Amino acid sequence: MKNINLHAIGPVAALVVLILVGVGLNENFLSYANITNVLARSAFIGIIAVGMTFVITAGGLDLSVGSMAAFVAGVMIIAMNYLVPTMGAGMGTVLVGMLVALATGLFGGAVNGLLITRARIEAFIVTLGTMGIYRSLITWLADGGTLSLDSGVREAYRPVYYDGILGITWPIIVFAVVAILGEIAMRHTAFGRHCAAIGSNEQVARYSAVDVIRVKTMTYVLLGILVGVATIMYVPRLGSASASTGVLWELEAIASVIIGGTMLKGGFGRVWGTVVGVLILGLIGNLLNLTDLVSPYLNGAIQGIIIILAVVLQREGKAER
């Protein structure tokens, strides 16, 4: 039992150590401004990673989320710019844009899910394919450059990233809400239980009258919708989309899920762990920027080491049981 607990608190312990190191290196680390900055920047990956937790728990994988986010951002911007002449540059246009983003994300997720479940193609192959397709589509839509949001709409949309309530900005609030709902869905609903059952052994799930195809498809649809949500929070930050939007987001999201203790081969997932994983990755990048101990250019290398370390620690925890 001790070992199981150790396994469970591993990521939390790592996060605490990271925060202590950060405080030791830079007194501004725990400042209000810095913390909200890290959280806001982590929110996009975080929202996507919550969805990814369900996909991975059910034994799947989605490599396309980064490109999909870029594509959703592009479609959303084009839609809003198109509406400016008729609807004006107000909140109405922004709301329609948000709906377009959610619908595009849902559609993208459904395409992935149906190709994987109905056409029975490996998740890795399908999403590797759609990853390339979306990346190419956004490059084409932006004609190799940048798609910019109409400046009037940008003004109306701006508060969604920069404002908030009680000094907490909207991206952080949305991330928190998504995480809490995700945690409840994973642990306390039939959907979450079915995801874990399918990831553990698809045959057993099928023989237990679980609608395997529907549940698996739903994980990708859910992830697609959350990509839409993340994009909605992301677009007002820069007000543009280009071929370099969302690059490597999929790897950061997958890494967060794995660091958080969800098993890559499926069968066990925890959303709170994913949140901890997101924070760990976010804080490392932040710490490297704040201190000159290690070059920020080595951020990727340090993240890589953390990912490998996390998996090694998990494996040892398992072997001892």
Place this chain on the structure above:
Amino acid sequence: MIRLALKGVRRSFGPVEVLHGVDLELHEGEVHALIGENGAGKSTTMKILSGYLNPTVGEVLVDGKPVTFGASSEAEDAGIIMIHQEFNLASQLTVEQNIFLGREKRKGMFLDHKTMREETLALLKRLHCKARPDAKVRDISVPDRQMVEIAKALSRNARVLIMDEPTAVLTDRETEVLFEQVERLKAEGVAILYTSHKLGEVRRLADRITVLRDGTQVHSATRGMTEDQMATAMVGRDVSDLYPPKLPCGDQVVLEADVTVPGHVKQAKLTLRKGEVLGLAGLVGAGRTELMEGIAGLRDRTGTVRVNGTEIRANDPKAAMAAGLAYLTEDRKECGLLLNFPLRENLTLLALDKFSKGLIDGKAEEAALTKAISEFDIRVPHRKVRAGNLSGGNQQKLLLAKTMLANPKIVVIDEPTRGIDIGTKQQIYQFIQKLAAEGLSVVVISSELPEVIGLCDRVIVMHAGHVAGEVSGTDVNEQTIVRLAMGLEEAA
């Protein structure tokens, strides 16, 4: 000459001691049978013999010298080879590749395909196995896989062979082939440890018998134990009345099927009445499982299935379940239970809808588990234990509990007592009769004829993908069923 021996072996897992001092000797050219109920410590004993586990206390002796195996490969190097019940074959590799896995023959840098093919053919011929050397293991039948395992052991010059229920998945004819091989290996001087729940086999084959009960060695003897004596020693009580009395059933038809399962079953007709225990007999591969899986929506089928007069859609396990038809798989480990999940999640998976109105009611789940543990007599060290750590008998009880939680009206039980000890068997037989007495209908698919005959009033016999005949009343006897199952006669 003693090849391999255990001396005062005890083994603990954490604070729990599961073996309380076992002495065992495997002699050259002898078959030593190890029998006991599930959970009696047979598996642990075998794992210690074959180097997968070390004893906590006591010694393992090879040729009289104490050894400590660091891994099962070290035991293999000493000529001690275990054939696992679940097989240790790479399903994507061919028969030949499996036989030589890890010890491939080489000619210089390259593989010596010619020699390996010749040796494989010779081994398969020796075992009367018809599998082709270049067939992938996943494409060959279960009995053939067993033969491949034995071929693999033979190619490794086994001096000690440990066989974990080798006949559990074999038909009578295949069992005969296996016995010939065992006799031949004996004559060559191999020491064999043999476990089986089929006591008739043990009586026939064993030169020595060791009986384990709850981790303690309760009996050791050379030849000459009767089956009754063995059963009594295993269970610690008399088990003469294995089957509860049969009950009459009503006339109301609850299930009507006329089904074709492509590639497996041609136009099989079947009816089931309320309160009936119907047997489905036949050889392995006759299409019994496929027929019932087709009816339960787990497999592609054409034709019609009616439950209480309402037609059930094909390929929809949920619809079958909703109509009250539950299928309990023969493959507990791959289709029945989530081995790395605890009891609670396994128990409620099929009937999860009952526990969730939006959110899952954890308290209700716990209550259901408490009820299931007492009602089905599931013996567990603690409630958080994973299903994979339960003995076969307890897994089967958990699977029964899981199925019954969905309140089915018709229960199909495929091989209800495969790999299960005699004490638990008796409990399961009583449970099946209890279901029938409560007005449920049960279909029992079984390869064990005494079981079918002991439980069922009416038996449908399948042969090569079709219904060869139906027997009832006094015709439910071994001779009639076997003739039908072998395709020797077609009943009117």
